[in-house]
Structures are given as structure tokens and as C-alpha cells.
Amino acid sequence: MTIGVTATLAVSDIAERVARDYLGLRPGERFAIIVDDRTDPEIPRELARAARTLGADPVVVSFPPRARSGAEPPASAAAAMAAADVVLCAASTSLYHTTAKAAAQRAGVRGDFNAPYRGDAWRSGAMTADFMAIRERAERLAALWRGTREIRITSPAGTYLRATVEGREPMAWLTGICRNPGEVSALPGGEVSLPPVEGTAEGVVVWERVASDLGTLDGPVTITVRAGRAVGIEGGASAQRLRAIVASVVDADNIGEIGIGLNPAARIADEITEAKKAFGTVHVALGDSANEYGGLVDCDVHLDGMVMAPTIEFDGIAVVVAGRHVYDDMP
Numbered sequence: 001m002t003i004g005v006t007a008t009l010a011v012s013d014i015a016e017r018v019a020r021d022y023l024g025l026r027p028g029e030r031f032a033i034i035v036d037d038r039t040d041p042e043i044p045r046e047l048a049r050a051a052r053t054l055g056a057d058p059v060v061v062s063f064p065p066r067a068r069s070g071a072e073p074p075a076s077a078a079a080a081m082a083a084a085d086v087v088l089c090a091a092s093t094s095l096y097h098t099t100a101k102a103a104a105q106r107a108g109v110r111g112d113f114n115a116p117y118r119g120d121a122w123r124s125g126a127m128t129a130d131f132m133a134i135r136e137r138a139e140r141l142a143a144l145w146r147g148t149r150e151i152r153i154t155s156p157a158g159t160y161l162r163a164t165v166e167g168r169e170p171m172a173w174l175t176g177i178c179r180n181p182g183e184v185s186a187l188p189g190g191e192v193s194l195p196p197v198e199g200t201a202e203g204v205v206v207w208e209r210v211a212s213d214l215g216t217l218d219g220p221v222t223i224t225v226r227a228g229r230a231v232g233i234e235g236g237a238s239a240q241r242l243r244a245i246v247a248s249v250v251d252a253d254n255i256g257e258i259g260i261g262l263n264p265a266a267r268i269a270d271e272i273t274e275a276k277k278a279f280g281t282v283h284v285a286l287g288d289s290a291n292e293y294g295g296l297v298d299c300d301v302h303l304d305g306m307v308m309a310p311t312i313e314f315d316g317i318a319v320v321v322a323g324r325h326v327y328d329d330m331p
Contacts, residue, residue: 008124015046015122018187019054022131023086023111024179027055032084034077036065038092040119047088056086068245069094069212070288070302078103086178087111088187093213094273096186097256097302102291108181115187116273126266126274131189134262135175141192141260141319142170144327148314151196151258153282155310156322157220161203161284163196163228163258168294170194175262184292190263190277195295199228201255205284207305209268209275212285213245214238214303216270221305223286229253230286242303246286251299257285259304260312260320272304280323282307 019025031051033044044060051058061080063073071093072078078100081087087104088111089095096114104113116122145151149166153159175189207221214221217238224232230253233243246252259276266278276283288302289295312320319327 009128011042011119011122012046012049014127015043015050018088019047019050019056022177022189023088025051025054025056025086029056029085030083031056031058031086031088032080033058033060034073034081034087034089034091034095035060035062035117036091036093037062038065039090039117042119043090043117043122065091066093068249068301070097071300072098073100081109082107084109087113088115089113090115090117092117094302097288097291097293099291101184105182105184105292110178110181110183112176112178112185112187114273116271118271121271121274126188126190126263126277129188129190129263129265131175131177134190135173135177138173138175138192138262141262141327142173144314144319145170145192145194150315152313153258153307153310155206155307157206157208157308158204158222159206159307159310161201161205161225163202163255164200165194165196165258168194168197171294188263188266188274188277190266190279191259191261193257193259195257195289195293196228196255198254198289198296201225201228205305206307208308209306210270210272211238211242211305212272212303214241225255228255230255245301245303249287249299249301251297252287252301252303254287254289254297254299255284256287256289256295256297256299256302257283257304259283259285268306272306275306276304280309280320280325282310282312
């Protein structure tokens, strides 16, 4: 399958690919499948079946949905993560930016700590792409970003953001492929991201289309950023909901992530887990940047929002122009 081809497949087909190719499950390995009560039952069932076929030892842990992305799972799920060799989380709120994920990673666990929870997102769209091919582009982009001091992002909707990224390691560039101890990523594969240096982000971020825990936005959400913090949030009902979250959670105003989407099969609809991987987009997150992600702010939420058709500059050199990646021919 080529990098840009979309297809409709069975959940079982994708589960087999994830277990065999992306996670590299081996005989005898303990495989923790972490879901919540909203997760399509077909997903953990087919992952467990694929794991057993490979000789691994799967266990499924389910719990009531958390209120927000970045909120901790119950102790039973956290313990299952830490005791496993391999983890896949497919809950309706992301568990990637949690203390439970960080503890498992420090223990040498590998795996994907966020994945789609709806079956349709496994059958078509971003999960059907070739993550091996995407990884080649991700590694190229990560190498460019690794030597960058300042990033600047603009968009037609009004985003104008600059931030210092010097010394921050691009993360999640494994594009969902985690075959060695301690390697962690998220599904669907298709982004390079990092936390900007605390206190350095300045400007305006305009979220469009969809955001974590808000779903489809009723209109643009304009976030004014000063000294690395969201100091103003304007817009309609979606902005009002975001203001309520930021006001109720300590450090939820932190600019915690900048991520560049790389998956050409990703669809932009009502689920941020897939939308933020879309090729030619950027997502900017509020909240947590710690928990083995590379930042210093430990927060109970991590909320991603989309920026469409961005232009991105690394130290003044354009690497993305109006959503078009232009760095392939750079020396």
C-alpha cells in the first residue's frame, strides 16, 4: 500500500497489522489492551485475537470514560500498563499525556498510548495508511526540527504563533511503530511533535474544525498567547466550553505541544485522534507537556486543536507553505 492510498478494511485486518508489524508482538509477551466503556468492542476483541495468534498473552482492561483527555485512568488500568511488555490504549479520551503512561514508559513498556476508539476509524481513513512509508517522511522532518531554535506558524484563519523549541526533542515520530523497549507513540501514525520551551510561545492560535473533548467546533476558537500561556479565549459555544476547562484545571492554559500532521489518509471530522494526523495541518495543544513527553508542565488535561493550511518556518526557513510540505529537496 502506498503512502497516500485510502481503503476500507476489516478491523481484524488492521488489528493484525498493528499487532504483528507495528508493535512486533512476540510469543509470551504480556499485552495490555486498555479501553473504556465507549470503545467499540470489536477493537479489543480483534487485537486480543491477533495477539493470541502471535503467541502473546493479551489482557483487556475497561473502565468508565474519563472526563477529559489527559485525565488519569483508574489504578487497575495503570497497574496493567506498568506490568505489561506492550500496551495499546484505545479509550475515548487520550491516555498519552498521563502519569500512568510515563510510569509504564520508564519501566520499559512499549506501545501506543492513544488510538481510535470507534470501529469505523480502524476500517477506513488514517489507520489504513502505510505507517512505514510515513515514518520515512517523519524522520526527515524530525531531523530538521531537531536543529531549530524558533518555530513560527501562520494560517489563513489568523494564527500567528512563535515559540522557542531549542533543546526539545521531536516526539511521536515513530508513527505508531514501537518494537523496542520504552518506545511509545500513538495511532494512527502520522505526526511529528514536541513541547515548546515553557514561557516562550507568543501570538495567537486559531483552532479550527475540531478539538480534543470539544468535538466539532461551532466556529473558530481564537486563543491569545502570552509568555507561553493562553490569556484569552474567544469564539462561540466551543470557546466558552474551553474557557470553562482552562479555568477549572491548573496549568491547562500552558502551550504544551506543537504537532505537524503527516498522514495523507487522515480524515478531518469530529474526532481529533485522527484529524490531527492529517497531512498539511498543525495542531497546537493546551495543558500537559511532561510525563516523559519532554516538557515541564504536569497537568490533568491535554487538549489538541487544529490549525488548517498552515505555513511553518524553522528559524525563518519555510518547511510547510499553506499546508504544502516543501522540505523534501532541502540540503
